[in-house]
Amino acid sequence: MDFASPSLDIQRCGALLADASPTTVSAFALTIAAGICAAGLAVLMRPGAQGIRIAGTVLALVGFAMLSVEVIKRASVGSEAAGFPPVFPVIFGLLSTIGAVRVITHPRPVFAAMYFMLTVVSTGCMFLLLGAEFMAFALVIVYAGAILITYLFVLMLAQQSPVVGVGDAWYDRVPREALSAVFIGFVMLATLSDAYFSAKGQSFIADKMQASEFDGAVAGWKRLDAMPKLLRVAAEQTLAVEVAMAKDPTAAATTPVAISEVVRNADGSAITMHADTASIVVKLTDGSTRTLALAPSMMPENSRQVGVDLVSKFPAGLEIAGVVLLMALFGAVILARKQIELGEDERRELAGMRRFTVEGEAGGSGGMQ
Amino acid sequence: MIDAIMNSSHVLVLATDSASDRSSINMALLLSAILFTCGLIGFLSRRNMIIMFLCTELMFQASALALIAFGKVHHDVSGEVFVIFILTVAAAEAALALGLIVLLYRRRETLDSEAWSELKEA
Numbered sequence: 001m002d003f004a005s006p007s008l009d010i011q012r013c014g015a016l017l018a019d020a021s022p023t024t025v026s027a028f029a030l031t032i033a034a035g036i037c038a039a040g041l042a043v044l045m046r047p048g049a050q051g052i053r054i055a056g057t058v059l060a061l062v063g064f065a066m067l068s069v070e071v072i073k074r075a076s077v078g079s080e081a082a083g084f085p086p087v088f089p090v091i092f093g094l095l096s097t098i099g100a101v102r103v104i105t106h107p108r109p110v111f112a113a114m115y116f117m118l119t120v121v122s123t124g125c126m127f128l129l130l131g132a133e134f135m136a137f138a139l140v141i142v143y144a145g146a147i148l149i150t151y152l153f154v155l156m157l158a159q160q161s162p163v164v165g166v167g168d169a170w171y172d173r174v175p176r177e178a179l180s181a182v183f184i185g186f187v188m189l190a191t192l193s194d195a196y197f198s199a200k201g202q203s204f205i206a207d208k209m210q211a212s213e214f215d216g217a218v219a220g221w222k223r224l225d226a227m228p229k230l231l232r233v234a235a236e237q238t239l240a241v242e243v244a245m246a247k248d249p250t251a252a253a254t255t256p257v258a259i260s261e262v263v264r265n266a267d268g269s270a271i272t273m274h275a276d277t278a279s280i281v282v283k284l285t286d287g288s289t290r291t292l293a294l295a296p297s298m299m300p301e302n303s304r305q306v307g308v309d310l311v312s313k314f315p316a317g318l319e320i321a322g323v324v325l326l327m328a329l330f331g332a333v334i335l336a337r338k339q340i341e342l343g344e345d346e347r348r349e350l351a352g353m354r355r356f357t358v359e360g361e362a363g364g365s366g367g368m369q
Numbered sequence: 370m371i372d373a374i375m376n377s378s379h380v381l382v383l384a385t386d387s388a389s390d391r392s393s394i395n396m397a398l399l400l401s402a403i404l405f406t407c408g409l410i411g412f413l414s415r416r417n418m419i420i421m422f423l424c425t426e427l428m429f430q431a432s433a434l435a436l437i438a439f440g441k442v443h444h445d446v447s448g449e450v451f452v453i454f455i456l457t458v459a460a461a462e463a464a465l466a467l468g469l470i471v472l473l474y475r476r477r478e479t480l481d482s483e484a485w486s487e488l489k490e491a
Contacts, residue, residue, distance in 0.1 A: 037403075045414065064403075071399045075392035086389060089396035093403075100404050100427055104411030109419055116423055119404070123430050126400060129393050132437045135449045139433070142456050147426065147463045154467040155419055158474040171416035171481040181413035185406040192402035197395065206391065208442050216444025305446045306453075314450055321457040328461030335468035 029070050030193045037063030038186035044105050045178040064097055067193070074197050089129055095122040107168045109159055113151050120144045134303035220299040221278045223308045225271045227300070228262075234298040235259055235282050242292065258285045390441075397438040405431035417480050418473065422466045429459045 040060025043052060068090055099119030106112045120143040127136035160169060175181070195201055224231055236259055243257065263281040264270050270280050271294070278294045300308070310318060348354065408427030415421055433452045440448020470480070477484045 041407075041410065045410075067399060067403075068396065071395045072392045075395040086392040086396055089393040093396050093400040096400055097403050097407075100407035103420070103423060103427060104407055104415060109417055109423075112420055112423060116426065119427065119430065123400070123404070123434055126397055126434060127437055130397055130437050130441045132440070132449050132452075135433075135437060135452050138453070138456060142460060143426070143430075147460060150463050150467055151419065151423060154470060157471055158419070158480055169417075169479075169481075171479075171483065172420075174416075175414040176416050176483070178414045181410045184413065185410040188409055189402055189406040192405070193399065196398045196402065202395075205394065205442050209391065209394075209444070212442070212444040219445065302446070302449075306449045309446050310450050310453065313447065317450075317454060321454055324457055324461050328464045332464040332468045335465070335472055 030067065030197055031190045033063050033066035033070060034186055034189040034193060035063075036060075036066060037189065038182050039063075041101065041105075041185070042179060042182040044101065045175050045182060047107070047173050060101065064094065068093065071193075071197055074199075074202050089126065092122040092125045092129070095119075096126065107172045109155050109172065110152065113148060113155065116151075117144050117148055120148070132302060134306050217278075217299070218273055220305060221271045221273060221294075222269075223300050223305055224294075224298065225269050226308065226312075227304075230300065230304075231262060231270060231280070232259070234294060235262055235280055235292060238292045238294060238298065239282065239290070241295075259283070260285045263289065394438050394441055397434055397441075401431040401434040401438065403431075404428070404434065416482050418470050418482050419467075419480060421482065422463070422470070425462070425466075426459060429455055 037060055040056045040058070040063055043056030043059060046052075072086060072090075096119050099115045099117075099122065102115035103112045103119065106115060121140060124136040124140045127133075127139060224234065239257070239259060259282045261283050262270050263283055265272070271278050272280070279291050280294060281289055281291050283289050342350070405428050408424045408431060411424035411427065412421050415424065433455050436448040436451050436455070438448075440446060473485065474480060
């Protein structure tokens, strides 16, 4: 199989040259933006007057805007086209951030859980934008549908309702060591953003994306190769399209051709990959063979690929996940069970021994006598 | 004819717009950093035990998002498979932690984590 592609190499060289040129991003912009975010959050953490809260919100929003502008600017460094400005990632990122900040600043736990749901849904949208459809819906179903509901149930079981005149419980209103926590968070955010978005990190990401683009396609086609039924369907659809396109309107109607089998190579693979196309060879019912070029839309969709990877590459992990869930089930049952104090007699009886009581001795089944 | 189709499907390799792809990956990485930071700050500074565990869920979300973004960088779905395991662990953690919280609440009649501060060393 011919995997090497000259055009990819040229692209890679171009990217390397572009990366070598001096970049226009400043070194401390990200750290400053993270600092502004942290200052806004520090203001928001403290319970205060409304004016102060609004100032904190504005500060945090400015910090977020600076961070995202800087991050988007760095994404286009080293690539030739500026690309469409990423509107949806910014919107969902903002929504998700607002949700997360409200989770940690809202004095009422039920509202915090609701804002967490906002975070979950907009993170799910982010997953969609990244092309991970299956995980997006799994996330919303599992998190928003199951885990959050459990949290809300426990909140209803355990939370005291706010008392009139006193308001919410004091431990929900007053944070513990807010300033040091925010400082630790600032260090974390500055470190992470420097690791991700420094010139070195960005060129690593760009290189990896270009280098693995072809591998990703190859992996997708290989998964299709491993699914004979789907491969056959793909071959039939491709053949139908080709026949429809090749049809001469003036020609007389010919007998329709159909696929009798998909020809496999010596190593068992049916799909042959070239520089940027994939093709299969099929044997038709009239005995002739034909080469079909597969369209990109024939590649298995995301959920199918995840499923195939899950059971073929990580079967042990799947089993362990099942064991973890089972153990969590046992643990939850044991924790939630009401403790019943048993007397000495009941315990002896459960152990299959005779009771100590007089009636037991007198009317027992006579094991000892 | 085949040549014509091959030319028409020339952009077979997942027809990606590299620049906008990279900016959405960058936004996802930024969001994951922010979410993790928020979760960390919340876990350190909130006193309500339920909110503390909600913040760990926030951190789980952040790591899931980073895994998916890096999976996209590598054009590999293994990242998404790992996210399935994260979901499993998060569900198990929620079940156990909430059971524990209900147990602790029955003992002290409060959700304040400071109520258990005698557990710390001297």
